Amino acid sequence: MKKRFLFAALLGLAGTAHAAPDPAPLFQQHCIACHGVDRLGGLGPALLPQNLERLKKAEALTVITAGREATQMQGFKDKLKPEELQALADFIYTPPAVTPQWGEAEIxxxxxxxxxxxxxxxxxxxxxxxxxxxVVVEAGDHHVxxxxxxxxxxxxxxxxxxxxxxxxxxxxxxxxxxxxxxxxxxxxxxxxxxxxxxxxxxxxxxxxxxxxxxxxxxxxxxxxxxxxxxxxxxxxxxxxxxxxxxxxxxxxxxxxxxxxxxxxxxxxxxxxxPxxxxxxxxxxxxxxxxxxxxxxxxxxxxxxxxxxxxxxxxLDAILDDFFFSQDYAYVLGAARPADGSDKPAPGGQVVNLDIRRKVADLPLTGLPHLGSGISWSYLGRPVMATPNLKEGTVSVIDMKDWKIIKDIKTAGPAFFMRSHENTPYAWVDAMMSKDKDTMQLLDKNTLEIVKTLRPEPGKTAAHTEFTRDGKYALVSIWENDGALVVYDAATLKEVKRLPMRKPVGKYNVYNKITRSEGTSH
Missing domain, CATH: 2.140.10.20 (C-terminal (heme d1) domain of cytochrome cd1-nitrite reductase)
Known part of the structure; x- marks a missing residue:
């Protein structure tokens, strides 16, 4: 009988030893001062699943353990056990029991x-x-x-x-x-x-x-x-x-x-x-x-x-990721299922904002990134071109009859496409692919890829932006130890390289306020 009780006690101790620690008191002791009682943020960011959707849990665990450079976020590897660090990482990716509110009084x-x-x-x-x-946004250490x-x-x-x-x-x-x-x-x-x-x-x-x-x-x-x-x-x-x-x-x-x-x-x-x-x-x-x-x-x-x-x-489908005609009479949107799921629906739609209804379907495949599209005049007709997040394709669309003029094969799925009124080229990345280090130039007159640049082999190249006169193109090396690479937009020679901490975007004041056709609005 004594042996049976001893065995049961040992099982209980073993269960206790391996039980996951309660994250609530850990959060209260170590995190609440910067991230708020309800995880809504304060000196530090909000720690809710919706706010962390672009940060993988493994990366969050690294930040909790080692801290984040050039911020007030300290690491806790010397204060907490590994299982406690993991418990905190799990906790911040768990939705709160009550949905937090943020209304007029809080604002x-x-x-x-x-x-x-x-x-x-x-x-x-x-x-x-x-x-x-x-204006250069450096995501690597949250500076501008x-x-x-x-x-x-x-x-x-x-x-x-x-x-x-x-x-x-x-x-x-x-x-x-x-x-x-x-x-x-x-x-x-x-x-x-x-x-x-x-x-x-x-x-x-x-x-x-x-x-x-x-x-x-x-x-x-x-x-x-x-x-x-x-x-x-x-x-x-x-x-x-x-x-x-x-x-x-x-x-x-x-x-x-x-x-x-x-x-x-x-x-x-x-x-x-919809x-x-x-x-x-x-x-x-x-x-x-x-x-x-x-x-x-x-x-x-x-x-x-x-x-x-x-x-x-x-609408008959949810529209996401918009592109507008230059006069803002039409909006082009990538179609999504009306049930709100994340599974992409094929194609897109063109909506006339004056009569408030769909006027055309866009036979696009993959996941077109219309919000990064650009426009120009091709053979006397206005066209827009969009990269694709899932396919190595740039689709060129006639903005008179809404038909696809050409699907241009590229190095891989892309996020950004940029140009300028004073350059014959549109610059498109391949950052969603194995060829993420490439930047390809599309001739706007021939609709052919005419040049491939590799600003830094093996590192992600993305987000081109031009000077106000279009003479120079700036490309981001999208890494924590990244850079801005400045190219002569005519000769395509590198002019200068400035070290930056993951420069995710750079925005030329003139091009933005004049709503240049070559950049997003």
């Missing part, structure tokens, strides 16, 4: 202004051409560099919020640039004075932002909560929160929001419901008719104010 409370509006000079504190600057586009020398470098998401957006005069981080922080930076002048947290998981063509508004697209958030560009104060819910009561994440400046409106791509929303920022916009009242007295349309009321275009 307003988060806002602060380190600089009083109007207190800074209206002239640049540097001598470089302010319209030929590049302001680069002189004539001398190719850094003017200023400053820390950014964790994991900036989506391209920065500029005011029409190019003085201010706005950034959005994945965990919802919106930052306004004064390029003339090289200072962050305002910040506010508009969401928990944010996709991107858009700045209105008149420079008055910033619209924020959120995954969590499922909202569009409207801010005043002058000081980032909250104007309103717009829940993204359709007539049937179904909510949706927002894939992205875009400024359609010629239309004086924002256009939102919805992730979970609708496209357009919200006018024109105070004189025509009323939006929301539906009909039916009772024994009347049956008339309900007119809502034209400004900020969504004009809804209903």
């Amino acid at each position: 307003r409370a988060s806002r602060y202004e380190p600089v009083k509006p109007g207190s800074l000079p209206d002239k640049p504190v540097f001598s470089a051409d302010p319209l030929n600057l590049f 560099t302001i680069l002189d586009g004539d001398k190719f020398e850094p003017i200023h470098r400053f820390p950014s919020r964790f994991a900036l998401h989506g391209g920065p957006k500029f005011t029409p005069d190019g003085r201010y640039v706005f950034f959005a981080s994945r965990d919802g922080w919106i930052s306004k930076f004064d390029i003339y004075n090289l200072k962050v002048v305002a910040e506010i947290r508009a969401g928990i998981n944010t996709r991107n932002i858009a700045v209105s063509g008149d420079g008055q508004w910033v619209m924020v697209a959120n995954y969590l909560p499922q909202t569009l958030v409207l801010l005043k560009a002058a000081d980032l104060s909250l104007e309103r929160v717009i829940p993204v819910v359709n007539e049937a009561g179904k909510g949706s994440r927002v894939s992205a929001v875009y400024d359609a400046a010629p239309r004086k409106s924002f256009v939102a791509a919805l992730k979970d419901i 609708e496209l929303w357009e919200l006018s920022y024109d105070p004189k916009a025509e009323p939006v008719f929301k539906g009909y009242v039916h009772d024994y007295k009347m049956g008339e349309a309900i007119a809502a104010p034209g400004q900020w009321t969504p004009r809804v275009t209903k």
Whole structure:
């Protein structure tokens, strides 16, 4: 009998010895000060599955163990056991029991202004051409560099919020640039004075932002909560929160929001419901008719104010990853299943924003990355070209009849495609393939690949951007020990190489504010 009890006790001890540690007290002791009680972030980023979707759990475990260079994130390998480190990594990838909320009160409370509006000079504190600057986002250590586009020398470098998401957006005069981080922080930076002048947290998981063509508004697209958030560009104060819910009561994440400046409106791509929303920022916009009242007295349309009321275009498939015609009358979107699953549906659609309906199907295969498409004139007709995330193909589409002119074989699946009005070439990467170190040049007149560059063999080459005059092309070596490689856009010779920490994107002020056909909008 004693032996039986002893054996049972040993089994109990063995079970205790191998039981996974409780991560909650570990998080409270070591993480809460920087990442918040509800894992919503603070000095450090939010630690929720939605916010960590681009960080593999093994990579997160490495950060918890060893820390992150050039940040306040320390490593815990000397304080915690291996099983405790693993428990924390598992914990942050586990959804909380209660979905966290982030509404008007939280947004307003988060806002602060380190600089009083109007207190800074209206002239640049540097001598470089302010319209030929590049804003370089360095994801390797979460910094931003302001680069002189004539001398190719850094003017200023400053820390950014964790994991900036989506391209920065500029005011029409190019003085201010706005950034959005994945965990919802919106930052306004004064390029003339090289200072962050305002910040506010508009969401928990944010996709991107858009700045209105008149420079008055910033619209924020959120995954969590499922909202569009409207801010005043002058000081980032909250104007309103717009829940993204359709007539049937179904909510949706927002894939992205875009400024359609010629239309004086924002256009939102919805992730979970087959609708496209357009919200006018024109105070004189025509009323939006929301539906009909039916009772024994009347049956008339309900007119809502034209400004900020969504004009809804209903679709037969969810559209993601938009490309706009230069006049913003048409939007091209990659089709996704209407059930909201991540499995891609073949092809895409063309939607006329004036009549609010689909006017054509696009017979595209794979996973076209329309948001990285560019346009130009080919044989006297406007065309757009899109890379593909799953196939080594660039598809060239006639924007008059919406037919594919040519599918051009490339080195591999690509993420970015860029050009400029003053160059005959479109530059396309192959960063989603084994040939990730290549940059291929497509002749826009012949629709043939005419040159392959390898900026640094074995390392990812991506995201080309041009100087304002198109004379030079800047390519990113997309690595932590990366660089910007500057090419003469005519001779294709390397001119300069600047070390950078994973420069995921660089954005020329002039090309962005003039909506160059060669870059994304």
